[in-house]
Amino acid sequence: MTALGAVFRPQLPPERLRDVATAADDAGLEQLWLWEDCFFESGIASAAAALAWTQRLRVGVGLLPVPLRNAALASMEAATLYRLFPERVVLAVGHGVQDWMGQVGARVESPLTLLREHLDAMRALLRGERVTTDGRYVKLDNVALDWPPTAAAPVFAGAMGPRTLRLTGECADGTILTADTAPEAVREACRLVEEGRAAGGRTDHHEVVVYLLAATGPGADERLQSEPDVRNDPPFTVAGDAEAIAEAVRRLADAGADTVVLQPTADEPDPVGFVRFAAEKVRPLVP
Known part of the structure; x- marks a missing residue:
């Protein structure tokens, strides 16, 4: 089954997160995703609050920029x-x-080298291992977590270019693709991820998450057209009712997405209504 989520965009002030998170939880939405974009809101602090306010909602942070974070602290x-x-x-x-x-x-x-070193160190530490490494950027001397996770602790990575996509397949537990990624681009991304998985001997499940820029209600088309995140020509975005948005979700799922996360426009007038719409109107139309 395709999982469905929505984004709480950091253009909203942090104090609005509680209403959006609890609305998503109450409505039965599976996932709420947060961003750590500069210079808006902390991904970790926001995630901790959203998780504490809710009961069953899965909360994702996509993504934490590794240049800002020491691997041990992360x-x-x-x-x-x-x-x-x-x-x-x-x-x-x-x-x-x-x-x-x-x-x-x-x-x-070398952002690629940093990402590889950070993923390798972070995943090892979360497995409870003691890590010593002297990489180009990540340097740890006999470091182990006193309180490692007691269950699986997946670490995903965001990717756009071919080399990073292969790296996520090799070194991460899942891959996040940006909004405006069309179905054919999702298929190509999945192929590159699989190349990386093969190179790394990975046989475990690898989740592919795709953001989908979506708008509904009055002025939906105009709000999409004003979005700075729209890069491709033609763009893969969707404006319309629940069926139109569900059809776009299904196309991404057919191309290989395990999870589709609806990304509202930065000027979405009703963020609470948006997550309820995703859960109550779009979710029943997505297998």
Whole structure:
């Protein structure tokens, strides 16, 4: 079955998160995703709050920019969430927007190397291993978590280019694809992820998550057209009623997406209504 989620966009102030998270939980939406975009809101702090306010909602952070985070600290934060809220957390890491990384003095010469080293270290620490590594960017000396997760603690990674997609297949537990990724691009991404999995000898399940920029209600088309995230021509976005949005979700699922996350526009006028619409109107139309 295709999982369905929605994004709480960080253009909203943090104090609005509670209403959106509890509405999603009450309506039966499976997942709520948060972003750690510069310079809006902390992904870990927001996730902890959303998880505490809800009962069954799975909360994802997609994604945490690795240039901003020491691998040991990121693993400590992740382990705490996974222990407090088992089976309800999924964290993703990624390169981050390079201009933003430059603004804070964290831009690295080889983002791909950093992501690989961070994923390897973080996944090992979350497995309860003691890690010593002297990489180009990640350096750990006899580090182990005192409170590693007691159950599976997946670490996903965001990816766009071919090399990063192969890397996520090899080194991550799941891959996140950005909004405006058309079905044919999802198929190609899945092929590249599988190449990476084969290279890494991976046989475990690898979840593919795709964001879908969606709008409904009055002014939906106009709000989509004003979105800066629309990059492709023609864009793969959807405006309309529940059936129109569900059809786009089904197309992404048929292309290989395990989870589709509806991404509202930055100026969505009713974020609470949007998550209820996703759960109550779109979800019944998605197998």
